Amino acid sequence: AKFLPRFLMKYLVIVPMLVSHQRADRVTMTTSTMAFSFSSYTYPSSSCSQYRHHNQDILATSSTALFSSTDGGAGAGGGTITVDDLRNISVTNANGRVVKLGDIIGSGNEKTSIVVFLRHLGCFNCWSYAREWTLLNEELEKDKDKIVGPIYVSIGDEQRLNAFLDKNPNVPRSQMFVDGYDFDAYKKAGFGRFDEKPKSVTENVTPKPIELGGAKGWWTFLTSFAPLAPVTPDMKFPEMLTPEGLFWVGGTMVIRGDQIVYRWDDRISGDHPDASEVLAIARDAAAMAGQK
Numbered sequence: 001a002k003f004l005p006r007f008l009m010k011y012l013v014i015v016p017m018l019v020s021h022q023r024a025d026r027v028t029m030t031t032s033t034m035a036f037s038f039s040s041y042t043y044p045s046s047s048c049s050q051y052r053h054h055n056q057d058i059l060a061t062s063s064t065a066l067f068s069s070t071d072g073g074a075g076a077g078g079g080t081i082t083v084d085d086l087r088n089i090s091v092t093n094a095n096g097r098v099v100k101l102g103d104i105i106g107s108g109n110e111k112t113s114i115v116v117f118l119r120h121l122g123c124f125n126c127w128s129y130a131r132e133w134t135l136l137n138e139e140l141e142k143d144k145d146k147i148v149g150p151i152y153v154s155i156g157d158e159q160r161l162n163a164f165l166d167k168n169p170n171v172p173r174s175q176m177f178v179d180g181y182d183f184d185a186y187k188k189a190g191f192g193r194f195d196e197k198p199k200s201v202t203e204n205v206t207p208k209p210i211e212l213g214g215a216k217g218w219w220t221f222l223t224s225f226a227p228l229a230p231v232t233p234d235m236k237f238p239e240m241l242t243p244e245g246l247f248w249v250g251g252t253m254v255i256r257g258d259q260i261v262y263r264w265d266d267r268i269s270g271d272h273p274d275a276s277e278v279l280a281i282a283r284d285a286a287a288m289a290g291q292k
Contacts, residue, residue: 207270
């Protein structure tokens with residue numbers, strides 16, 4: 001008698017997951033047919049300077065520069081996020097081992113690293129953005145001696161991470177990690193909840209289209225995502241329908257040495273950069289490092 005309600009509640013999480021994009025009337029629903037051109041979209045300068053950072057002092061020659069601010073992201077306790085802050089972040093790998101992000105991205109200027117903080121493992125935008133990067137796997141293989149990553153961080157636990165990787169075999173297992181349900185890594189990296197961002201920042205943002213690889217990709221997602229949602233055993237109804245993990249968003253960074261060359265903070269779910277443009281920035285950074 002207790003099993004059936006719990007089972008149904010687990011799968012009812014689809015409702016808040018889909019409507020969370022409409023929280024506070026800030027975001028319109030994304031469909032696979034929605035037209036969106038990143039290259040032609042203009043972000044309001046008054047609202048995005050703290051969410052997009054491209055360090056021109058380090059990468060002045062890049063033709064793919066998106067924004068010119070050299071400020072870093074702000075941490076949960078205030079202040080600017082540094083590479084040292086990122087290196088000290090603890091995440092969990094697919095074997096259940098807790099590691100420091102700094103052990104993965106390395107140190108010094110010998111390599112450039114791409115770090116991607118996704119949303120939770122049951123999010124279609126998380127799957128879509130990860131897939132966008134996997135389509136570049138062959139290109140990334142060419143640069144493996146110069147570029148580390150992308151290193152993925154999502155919200156979940158060891159069990160959910162392995163289930164996600166089983167369904168997304170093109171995501172390298174050695175490059176995927178999770179933060180726990182205290183969101184400590186996201187906080188230390190300067191990320192936050194999209195429903196707590198100023199309305200001026202989120203109101204005119206259109207998520208990128210969801211690309212899961214056609215009908216087969218959508219079927220895989222729809223038959224897999226519910227157990228991956230950030231619902232913990234201690235959650236009761238109705239909290240389990242809208243767990244806090246649904247509202248956290250991440251971002252994308254390019255790191256070289258002790259500098260964050262590029263930083264993109266997602267303003268809402270699905271507000272991520274074009275992976276190929278980020279790779280181009282990482283290649284520019286790696287090339288400049290090789291000249292020194």
